Amino acid sequence: MEKRNNWAVVGGVVVIAAVIVAIVLLTRTPLEPDGKGDQPTNVVDDTTTGGVVKDDQKPVVTGTVYENSKFSIAIPKGWTASEAIINIDSKSDGATTELNPAAVNITNGKWILYVNVDANQASGVPGGRFAEIGMGAPSVDAVVLVEPGECGRSTGPEGTPAFANYSRIDDFISVADATTGCATPTDGQDHWFFSYLTSPGNGFFNDYVLGQNPGLVVTMAYNEKVVNKLPIWNSDSLTKALNDMTSIASTLKIKNR
Numbered sequence: 656m657e658k659r660n661n662w663a664v665v666g667g668v669v670v671i672a673a674v675i676v677a678i679v680l681l682t683r684t685p686l687e688p689d690g691k692g693d694q695p696t697n698v699v700d701d702t703t704t705g706g707v708v709k710d711d712q713k714p715v716v717t718g719t720v721y722e723n724s725k726f727s728i729a730i731p732k733g734w735t736a737s738e739a740i741i742n743i744d745s746k747s748d749g750a751t752t753e754l755n756p757a758a759v760n761i762t763n764g765k766w767i768l769y770v771n772v773d774a775n776q777a778s779g780v781p782g783g784r785f786a787e788i789g790m791g792a793p794s795v796d797a798v799v800l801v802e803p804g805e806c807g808r809s810t811g812p813e814g815t816p817a818f819a820n821y822s823r824i825d826d827f828i829s830v831a832d833a834t835t836g837c838a839t840p841t842d843g844q845d846h847w848f849f850s851y852l853t854s855p856g857n858g859f860f861n862d863y864v865l866g867q868n869p870g871l872v873v874t875m876a877y878n879e880k881v882v883n884k885l886p887i888w889n890s891d892s893l894t895k896a897l898n899d900m901t902s903i904a905s906t907l908k909i910k911n912r
Contacts (some may be wrong), residue, residue, distance in 0.1 A: 662839060689861075717782040725757050726772045729906035734763045739771070757869075761903060765878040767792065768900040770910045774872040782858015783870070792876035794848040794885055798828055801836030807848065808832060817852055821861070823875075824895065825850045827888040838882050845888035850875040850897060852904060868912065875900045 661752070682722055718732040720810050730736045739758035748749035757773030786803030788794040798806050807828030814822035828837065828847040840846050860870030862863040876898060886893040 668722070671776075702885065714723045717791045721759055721761075723756050724910065726770075726907060726909045728761070728770060728908070729757065729903060730761060734761055734768075734899075734903065736761045739769070761900075762878075762898075763896075766896050766900065767878060768903055769872070769874045769876070770871040770904065770907060772869070772907075774863075776863060776869040776870055780858075782856075783857065783863075784861045787861045788851055788872050788874055789849055792849060792874065793880055794877040797880045797885065798848045798881050800838055801838070804836045806832065806837035814853070814874045817901050820854045821904075822854070823850055823852055823897065823901055828882070829888075840882045842883050845884040846882060847888045847893050848877070848882075848885050850900075852901075859870050862912075865893075871909070873904050873907075 693905065718734075719730055721728050721730050721736040725859065728736070731830070736759050739755045739760050740752045741755040743863050751837045755771075758769070758771035761768040761770070774788075776786060776787055778784045783805055785805045786799075792803050807826050809826045811824045814824040817823045823849060826849040827838055827845050827847045828845065830839045850863065851859060853859065857863070860872060862868050863870030877885055886896070
């Protein structure tokens with residue numbers, strides 16, 4: 656009889672546990688663009704430049720406007736926006752990440768537009784260093800093997816007019832750019848690997864004023880780690896994608912600044 660009573664107690668505990676789990680699942684809230692909720696709906700890498708978005712994750716917004724307390728930006732049909740993840744603890748025992756409401760990854764296939772309206776540069780160099788905005792982007796990591804470092808050529812310093820007072824700097828590489836710390840293509844063609852927006856005198860971090868304004872970082876990358884598979888420089892598909900990402904970036908509205 657005592658043994659039977661013990662099993663009854665165990666059974667009662669299991670039932671109570673099942674009820675608690677059911678209540679938790681029913682009361683969970685989905686992630687909203689402002690970071691509410693307990694799970695990201697898209698998973699990106701934990702660098703400051705965003706990165707790979709998993710195909711099997713549910714998008715936050717697509718074909719609408721992504722907006723939170725810090726900024727808003729239009730997301731056209733075919734593009735997906737997900738709140739970026741930031742690495743807040745890079746100790747050797749494992750990195751800790753959290754959602755970053757100041758940053759968003761906007762993707763279409765392998766194209767990645769990254770926007771961060773609250774980007775603080777780590778270096779004392781005016782305008783920051785290339786690695787601070789490029790490192791972690793898949794296509795940059797494919798080319799730049801030794802960080803911090805810069806590879807290839809660019810359309811700078813004037814770049815391509817974008818909108819307002821911003822211009823777009825495009826980076827590309829060919830076998831002629833071979834140097835230590837840089838991976839170059841072997842197919843005889845020039846390949847694009849990164850772009851970013853800048854305004855006169857701002858470098859990589861736009862609007863940054865020490866102790867006042869945080870920086871604005873807008874970058875364009877490609878989800879590919881093999882140099883020969885990166886977009887062909889000056890190809891129609893690259894031109895369209897860069898123009899599309901520039902157009903999306905032009906709709907950015909930063910609040911409280």
